[in-house]
Amino acid sequence: MAEVRGARVAATTLALAAAAAVIGLPVLRLAATAMEHGPTALVGALGGPLAARAVANSLWTAAAIAALAVAAGTAAALVTERVAGGGRRWLRAGMLVPLLIPPFVLALGWTRAFGPRGYLDQAVGVELPGLYGPLGIVLVVAVAAAPVAYLIVAAALASRVEPDLERAARMSGAGRLTVLRTVTLPLLRPALLGATVVAFIFGLNAFGVPAVLGAPAAFGTITTRLYQDLAFSASDAAFERATALATSLVVVAVVVVGAADALLGGRRAARTGLPAGGGGGQAGRLGVAILAVAIVVVTALPALALLATAVTRAVGLPPVPANWTLDNFGEALDVRTVGAIGRSLLLSSAAATIVLGLAALVLAGVRRGPGRLAGTAVTLGFAVPGSALAIAVLLAWGGVLRDTLAIILVAYVAKFWALGHRQLAGSVDALPADLVRAARASGARPLVVLRTITLPILRPSILAAWFLVVISGLHELTMSSLLYGPGTSTLAVAVINVQQLGDPTVTASLAVLLTALVALPALPLLWLGRARAIGSAGAAG
Amino acid sequence: MSLQPFAAPPRRAPVALTVALTASVVLVLGACAPGASPSASGQPSASAAPPSTAASGSPSATADGASGSASPSAEASEAPTGSIILYTSVPQTTVDPVLVAFGEAHPDVTVELFRAPTGELSARIAADLRDQGRAGGDILWLTDPLSVQAYAEDGMLRSWSPRNAADLDPAYVNDTFWGTRVLNMLIVRGTDVEPTPTSWEDLTDPAFAESVAIPNPAFAGSAFGALGYFAQTSEYGLDFYRRLKDNGAIQLNAPDEVTTGVAEGRFKVGMTLDFSARSAAEKGSPVELVWPEPGAIAMYGPIGVVEATENAGASEAFVEFVLSQDGQEAIAGSGWEPVREGAGGPEPGGEQVRPDWAEAFGRQEELLEEYATIFGG
Numbered sequence: 001m002a003e004v005r006g007a008r009v010a011a012t013t014l015a016l017a018a019a020a021a022v023i024g025l026p027v028l029r030l031a032a033t034a035m036e037h038g039p040t041a042l043v044g045a046l047g048g049p050l051a052a053r054a055v056a057n058s059l060w061t062a063a064a065i066a067a068l069a070v071a072a073g074t075a076a077a078l079v080t081e082r083v084a085g086g087g088r089r090w091l092r093a094g095m096l097v098p099l100l101i102p103p104f105v106l107a108l109g110w111t112r113a114f115g116p117r118g119y120l121d122q123a124v125g126v127e128l129p130g131l132y133g134p135l136g137i138v139l140v141v142a143v144a145a146a147p148v149a150y151l152i153v154a155a156a157l158a159s160r161v162e163p164d165l166e167r168a169a170r171m172s173g174a175g176r177l178t179v180l181r182t183v184t185l186p187l188l189r190p191a192l193l194g195a196t197v198v199a200f201i202f203g204l205n206a207f208g209v210p211a212v213l214g215a216p217a218a219f220g221t222i223t224t225r226l227y228q229d230l231a232f233s234a235s236d237a238a239f240e241r242a243t244a245l246a247t248s249l250v251v252v253a254v255v256v257v258g259a260a261d262a263l264l265g266g267r268r269a270a271r272t273g274l275p276a277g278g279g280g281g282q283a284g285r286l287g288v289a290i291l292a293v294a295i296v297v298v299t300a301l302p303a304l305a306l307l308a309t310a311v312t313r314a315v316g317l318p319p320v321p322a323n324w325t326l327d328n329f330g331e332a333l334d335v336r337t338v339g340a341i342g343r344s345l346l347l348s349s350a351a352a353t354i355v356l357g358l359a360a361l362v363l364a365g366v367r368r369g370p371g372r373l374a375g376t377a378v379t380l381g382f383a384v385p386g387s388a389l390a391i392a393v394l395l396a397w398g399g400v401l402r403d404t405l406a407i408i409l410v411a412y413v414a415k416f417w418a419l420g421h422r423q424l425a426g427s428v429d430a431l432p433a434d435l436v437r438a439a440r441a442s443g444a445r446p447l448v449v450l451r452t453i454t455l456p457i458l459r460p461s462i463l464a465a466w467f468l469v470v471i472s473g474l475h476e477l478t479m480s481s482l483l484y485g486p487g488t489s490t491l492a493v494a495v496i497n498v499q500q501l502g503d504p505t506v507t508a509s510l511a512v513l514l515t516a517l518v519a520l521p522a523l524p525l526l527w528l529g530r531a532r533a534i535g536s537a538g539a540a541g
Numbered sequence: 542m543s544l545q546p547f548a549a550p551p552r553r554a555p556v557a558l559t560v561a562l563t564a565s566v567v568l569v570l571g572a573c574a575p576g577a578s579p580s581a582s583g584q585p586s587a588s589a590a591p592p593s594t595a596a597s598g599s600p601s602a603t604a605d606g607a608s609g610s611a612s613p614s615a616e617a618s619e620a621p622t623g624s625i626i627l628y629t630s631v632p633q634t635t636v637d638p639v640l641v642a643f644g645e646a647h648p649d650v651t652v653e654l655f656r657a658p659t660g661e662l663s664a665r666i667a668a669d670l671r672d673q674g675r676a677g678g679d680i681l682w683l684t685d686p687l688s689v690q691a692y693a694e695d696g697m698l699r700s701w702s703p704r705n706a707a708d709l710d711p712a713y714v715n716d717t718f719w720g721t722r723v724l725n726m727l728i729v730r731g732t733d734v735e736p737t738p739t740s741w742e743d744l745t746d747p748a749f750a751e752s753v754a755i756p757n758p759a760f761a762g763s764a765f766g767a768l769g770y771f772a773q774t775s776e777y778g779l780d781f782y783r784r785l786k787d788n789g790a791i792q793l794n795a796p797d798e799v800t801t802g803v804a805e806g807r808f809k810v811g812m813t814l815d816f817s818a819r820s821a822a823e824k825g826s827p828v829e830l831v832w833p834e835p836g837a838i839a840m841y842g843p844i845g846v847v848e849a850t851e852n853a854g855a856s857e858a859f860v861e862f863v864l865s866q867d868g869q870e871a872i873a874g875s876g877w878e879p880v881r882e883g884a885g886g887p888e889p890g891g892e893q894v895r896p897d898w899a900e901a902f903g904r905q906e907e908l909l910e911e912y913a914t915i916f917g918g
Contacts, residue, residue: 033671050913115807116807117805117806117807211794212794215757215760215792215793215794215798216791216792216793218792218916218917219917220917227660227760228660228759228760230660230661230663230664231659231660231663231759231760231761231762232663232687232688232759232905232909233660233663233664233666233667234663234666234667234687234688234689234691234692235691235905235906236667237906239663239664239667242664313824313825314804314821314824314825314826315801315804315805315821315824315826316731316801316803316804316805316806316821316826316827316828317825317826317827323825334633387660387661387664390664391664391667391668394665394668394669394672395668395671395672398668398669398672398673399672399673402672402673402677403677478661481657481658481661482657482661482664482665482668484655485653485655486626486653486654486655487653493656493657496657496658496661497632497633497656500632500633500658501632501633501634501797502795502796502797502798502800502801502817503797503820503821503824504801505824
């Protein structure tokens with residue numbers, strides 16, 4: 001056992017060292033820059049009425065986004081894991097589609113579909129009131145965050161919650177709602193808390209959506225204020241204000257994530273019995289129908305609106321066949337885009353692989369004390385807005401890594417470590433500890449247990465986490481556009497070049513191409529991956 | 542080269558997925574290739590260096606006295622060589638033809654490009670300064686005169702005289718930076734909008750109640766230029782923005798969003814840049830430019846050489862090329878009004894008025910704060 005203990009300590013030490021290098025050092029450099037001229041600048045930056053309002057706006061929208069995304073993700077998970085029969089695969093894939101669409105593109109799709117003079121407005125005179133403003137920001141970011149919450153809750157439902165307990169409760173005469181309230185939800189509590197943390201940080205961090213939807217309502221958040229300060233960062237005061245705002249986001253994240261991690265503690269539960277599902281009844285069918293309609297409305301319609309925009313000759317023309325063209329796709333691409341796509345794929349997959357390795361180190365390491373610290377620390381990178389994190393990484397690592405792909409990789413790992421970690425942590429929690437103990441008791445060495453028991457069970461989660469990071473890397477706009485150098489431009493640089501030309505028909509075309517680029521290989525893989533996840537979870541149980 | 546550290550293939554599953562992703566890239570790109578070729582939107586690739594339509598001058602054009610960038614008067618041995626880094630926020634479609642034309646005039650100079658929107662570029666420079674004590678680029682080619690003044694004031698820019706700057710409008714000439722193209726803030730209207738606005742003041746008319754869009758000066762430098770002009774002109778002042786707000790005007794972020802909003806019919810009229818409105822109209826969007834009384838608010842995109850450059854020769858040659866007849870023709874060919882007469886491109890459709898940039902620069906924080914009390918942040 002001492003040998004295992006030693007390995008755990010070594011893993012945690014390594015993970016902490018990596019976290020210090022890619023997250024700790026940059027964040028400290030950022031905070032030091034914010035304090036360059038003493039704490040007065042920091043107070044001045046955060047004390048003004050605009051900044052105070054931005055902080056308040058960020059906090060309440062992030063809370064609303066978290067509540068909405070977790071509620072929607074949980075409801076959807078209950079439908080796909082406990083109710084739906086034949087359509088289960090389609091619903092699962094449908095729930096994950098928003099992952100494939102960059103959030104700012106989703107916002108563009110919503111405005112074209114449901115906004116004033118959007119397609120719905122043109123067709124039947126109906127628009128979504130308040131789309132431009134806090135309501136729209138909360139709705140669209142919640143749609144973007146819901147798949148992440150769904151993944152965490154569905155994984156817990158599939159493997160952590162004990163279906164036998166639910167069945168026992170049903171047989172003893174408890175109604176469906178009573179079972180949900182007294183058995184299922186209490187068992188889901190750790191997953192719900194984890195999903196809430198991720199969705200909250202997701203909302204805190206959102207930039208593209210509030211930038212598009214907030215301006216007409218003069219609704220600023222920390223990230224949009226920060227961007228405006230950066231735009232004027234030729235002035236030292238504005239640059240320091242931007243770094244101060246970024247530091248404030250880190251503080252909020254430490255408080256929220258630290259508290260949640262403390263609450264989560266180290267509880268474990270092993271599942272008994274076969275996975276539930278396939279059950280139905282009228283309420284179940286209603287749930288399936290509602291979920292299907294919701295997916296169509298929040299995802300498919302905006303995506304169609306985007307497609308219609310992409311094939312229309314010019315903005316403001318009706319999307320009738322006479323105005324259709326493919327020219328926008330040509331304008332969206334140039335020769336450099338191809339090389340940039342290659343580099344983006346390389347960077348994203350390298351980052352995903354490294355992130356998984358690091359996440360494994362944290363999870364394999366000691367559970368308490370420093371192990372908990374490492375788990376919380378990796379979330380900080382996710383909390384810092386991309387623009388500020390890029391500056392932080394440039395300040396910390398620019399000396400050695402300037403203008404190389406490696407500096408972008410550092411930023412990606414810092415940013416997406418949390419995504420991979422939280423995704424994997426849920427499944428590792430649900431590992432049947434008895435199986436491992438049984439194998440060890442039968443004389444299997446730790447590596448053999450890892451190869452024959454742990455990895456096969458975790459494979460679907462590892463695949464999902466890997467994909468999540470790759471997709472996030474491909475969609476990442478701000479960081480690489482700040483960090484790239486000659487010969488290391490990424491997809492983001494091409495996207496921003498096109499976006500800055502300001503023609504929504506061309507931006508929509510590029511968005512369609514980007515989505516297709518990720519969706520074509522991802523959908524079948526996710527579909528198969530989830531099917532296998534259930535299979536192997538069943539086998540394990 | 543910097544790919545080396547990553548040459549090692551990722552682990553097993555990643556390889557298969559990378560292959561799948563790459564395959565789909567090829568599919569996607571292949572699928573849209575037919576759409577790509579006929580559009581020919583004037584986006585040459587800098588590396589392929591085709592004789593683009595924008596760079597209408599033949600190689601012999603460098604002998605043109607006005608261009609002067611090849612410095613025929615200087616000793617031939619002084620021809621610039623080496624590599625320089627260009628930091629710019631100028632749109633890709635404008636940078637590309639200029640780089641192609643420069644490459645023809647100065648084949649011995651390699652220009653490495655870092656292009657990003659103003660916000661990201663300023664942030665990168667701010668980080669550069671803290672990290673290595675100087676801007677990473679040798680040349681700064683920016684979009685609005687505000688940030689360049691901050692850099693000039695900090696002594697970051699080199700003081701010198703381009704040989705071909707003498708015959709430019711003095712409004713575009715400074716000690717350390719020069720105008721390269723003209724941006725006109727004007728009015729865009731929907732083609733079926735009645736009545737047609739004729740002056741800035743008309744935007745406060747009840748006929749356009751709840752249907753005016755303006756860009757956010759805290760977001761776009763060009764919108765700040767407009768704010769500066771109105772604040773400095775006694776008959777408007779910031780009161781103009783108060784009256785716009787009272788008339789129900791809506792603030793968007795970038796001028797392009799204003800053009801889009803008017804094209805979609807969300808707004809009847811708006812304040813935007815001539816390039817944005819002209820591009821939309823040329824593609825067929827139902828919008829028109831209005832050159833308002835007393836004039837479009839004209840500002841210029843500046844260029845300057847970084848004091849700390851280690852290749853002043855090539856950097857200065859680039860700036861002189863951008864100001865030259867050939868450089869100006871390339872800029873005009875990409876749709877912007879040039880600073881040099883006779884270079885072609887769009888012509889002003891009426892009077893032009895200019896903000897006092899030096900004064901606006903000094904009042905940056907104050908103006909933005911007062912604006913925010915009106916339109917919020």
